[in-house]
Amino acid sequence: MPRYFTEEHEWIDVDGDTATVGITDYAQEQLGDVVFVEVPQSGTELAKGAEAAVVESVKAASDVYAPIAGTVTEGNSALEDEPELVNTSADDQGWFFKLTIADKDELDGLMDAKAYKAFCDGL
Amino acid sequence: MRYLPLTDTDRDAMLAKIGAASVDALFDDVPSDLYLKGPVEGLPLHASEMAVEKHMRRLSKQNLAAADAAFFCGAGAYRHHVPASVDHIIQRGEFLTAYTPYQPEIAQGTLQMLFEFQTQVARLYGCAIANASLYDGSTACWEAVAMAGRVTRRKRVVLSGALHPHYAEVVRTMAKFTEDRIAGARPSLTAMPDDDGLIARIDDQTSCVVVQYPDVLGRLSDLQRIADAAHDAGALLVVVNTEPVALGAIEAPGNLGADIVLGEGQSIGVGLQFGGPYLGLFAVTNPKHVRQMPGRLCGETVDADGKRGFVLTLSTREQHIRREKATSNICTNSGLCALAFSVHMTLLGDKGLTALAAENHRLAAIAADRLAKVPGVTVLNDHFFNEFTLMLDGDARQIVRDLADDGVLAGVSLTRLFPDAEGLENGLLVAVTETTTEEDIETLASALQEKLS
Numbered sequence: 001m002p003r004y005f006t007e008e009h010e011w012i013d014v015d016g017d018t019a020t021v022g023i024t025d026y027a028q029e030q031l032g033d034v035v036f037v038e039v040p041q042s043g044t045e046l047a048k049g050a051e052a053a054v055v056e057s058v059k060a061a062s063d064v065y066a067p068i069a070g071t072v073t074e075g076n077s078a079l080e081d082e083p084e085l086v087n088t089s090a091d092d093q094g095w096f097f098k099l100t101i102a103d104k105d106e107l108d109g110l111m112d113a114k115a116y117k118a119f120c121d122g123l
Numbered sequence: 124m125r126y127l128p129l130t131d132t133d134r135d136a137m138l139a140k141i142g143a144a145s146v147d148a149l150f151d152d153v154p155s156d157l158y159l160k161g162p163v164e165g166l167p168l169h170a171s172e173m174a175v176e177k178h179m180r181r182l183s184k185q186n187l188a189a190a191d192a193a194f195f196c197g198a199g200a201y202r203h204h205v206p207a208s209v210d211h212i213i214q215r216g217e218f219l220t221a222y223t224p225y226q227p228e229i230a231q232g233t234l235q236m237l238f239e240f241q242t243q244v245a246r247l248y249g250c251a252i253a254n255a256s257l258y259d260g261s262t263a264c265w266e267a268v269a270m271a272g273r274v275t276r277r278k279r280v281v282l283s284g285a286l287h288p289h290y291a292e293v294v295r296t297m298a299k300f301t302e303d304r305i306a307g308a309r310p311s312l313t314a315m316p317d318d319d320g321l322i323a324r325i326d327d328q329t330s331c332v333v334v335q336y337p338d339v340l341g342r343l344s345d346l347q348r349i350a351d352a353a354h355d356a357g358a359l360l361v362v363v364n365t366e367p368v369a370l371g372a373i374e375a376p377g378n379l380g381a382d383i384v385l386g387e388g389q390s391i392g393v394g395l396q397f398g399g400p401y402l403g404l405f406a407v408t409n410p411k412h413v414r415q416m417p418g419r420l421c422g423e424t425v426d427a428d429g430k431r432g433f434v435l436t437l438s439t440r441e442q443h444i445r446r447e448k449a450t451s452n453i454c455t456n457s458g459l460c461a462l463a464f465s466v467h468m469t470l471l472g473d474k475g476l477t478a479l480a481a482e483n484h485r486l487a488a489i490a491a492d493r494l495a496k497v498p499g500v501t502v503l504n505d506h507f508f509n510e511f512t513l514m515l516d517g518d519a520r521q522i523v524r525d526l527a528d529d530g531v532l533a534g535v536s537l538t539r540l541f542p543d544a545e546g547l548e549n550g551l552l553v554a555v556t557e558t559t560t561e562e563d564i565e566t567l568a569s570a571l572q573e574k575l576s
Contacts, residue, residue: 056439061445
């Protein structure tokens with residue numbers, strides 16, 4: 001399953017027509033202890049770059065943007081009671097939402113793991 | 124911190140820095156014909172301090188103050204005795220001049236006060252979490268409606284007909300900008316509120332049901348029943364209270380199924396003050412709703428050394444962080460009024476509040492019994508706390524005016540509250556508090572008897 005990355009520090013797992021979106025380990029480390037996550041409701045149609053979710057830590061509150069366009073099929077309800085999953089399992093259990101991919105071509109503009117690592121090293 | 128006015132040197136330095144020749148040069152862009160050339164029409168140029176004082180004294184003598192009359196006005200603003208120590212404490216410089224507690228290192232006292240205020244409000248309302256106050260009860264009412272919309276993602280609001288009409292008006296005004304649909308009603312002059320009618324208006328699009336408790340006519344609904352109906356439809360129950368002293372005698376709304384409880388805190392500590400500044404109280408029963416609450420919250424924590432400390436918390440919902448995501452356009456709280464509330468509440472304590480409530484109700488019951496004996500007067504309510512509605516044989520508004528000329532402030536006529544509603548002309552809302560004497564009650568009864576005979 002290919003994983004893509006954005007310059008906004010989101011990751012996207014692609015499985016057929018479905019994508020799962022989360023924030024990267026680098027991002028959660030920068031944020032510090034996450035205390036609240038607001039995920040989008042199922043059925044929400046997101047344009048590429050639209051505000052999709054909110055993540056609040058003890059240090060900051062940030063928007064999470066949709067890396068590609070699509071329709072939300074599921075928000076991670078586990079984050080409602082356990083926002084700290086973003087810290088402990090950013091790459092896996094701390095995912096934010098799943099969506100049906102509207103246009104696969106949009107994935108072309110995103111980074112792979114190697115490119116993202118290089119991007120982070122340059123920050 | 125320095126609070127010094129600008130000196131000429133400061134001003135010159137700033138002008139030199141930005142390269143302007145003079146202050147007037149900064150306003151070059153304003154067309155010259157828009158400048159004010161002479162005095163403002165209708166305003167005198169100036170007067171000496173003594174002359175102004177004399178003028179203001181003459182104007183103030185036209186008022187009939189609550190303390191100088193047999194006084195029965197309520198309808199959301201109540202005359203209570205405020206101990207002198209309240210005023211003394213709130214005027215201490217540490218409190219009076221502290222503006223906003225963004226700087227916790229120099230505002231621990233203010234923050235602690237707010238924390239204790241929140242604790243008192245939460246306990247009074249039977250709620251889990253209260254905020255650090257809003258501007259007043261009516262704007263708090265809108266905030267509750269807006270919050271219910273955020274929680275339920277619905278936009279239909281059912282207002283009780285017996286909600287204070289000014290509160291309803293604030294909700295309607297604000298809803299113009301949010302596209303919330305408001306289903307309101309007129310009050311019915313029945314001994315008990317029309318809870319069945321209210322419940323019938325709840326549907327699956329309803330975000331919240333707003334009821335007042337006691338209602339604007341002084342009546343008491345069965346809140347639990349309305350709460351069940353609201354919750355069955357997926358809506359929240361918002362309960363408005365305009366007389367917090369009542370909660371020393373009746374069950375707290377938070378214990379009867381309310382989701383949001385809000386009200387006017389003026390009764391405790393604040394005084395009538397010709398209508399303001401007042402104090403909006405706001406609390407929720409479900410801790411999960413805390414992020415949708417408006418206004419600021421003060422929290423308790425520990426510092427790096429484990430010492431107890433206080434902070435503004437959840438600031439991301441307020442205006443100073445992520446302004447565009449703020450839950451409200453209110454960006455402060457009624458700090459000094461909240462302090463007055465908190466000091467008065469502390470002086471009362473649990474027992475004091477209960478005793479104060481009992482005394483209010485005792486005197487109100489005496490007044491209702493006495494006034495019911497006046498020919499041409501009927502008491503509407505079966506139940507009340509310290510405020511009830513009289514039906515008079517005559518236009519209440521005119522009678523109130525006539526009695527004011529005789530030094531009796533008889534209450535608030537329903538026409539004044541509901542200027543457009545037909546069939547309410549003879550209704551008079553009468554409030555009684557611990558400041559009302561039995562002599563005052565007798566004065567009102569005699570005055571009404573004379574006027575109605």
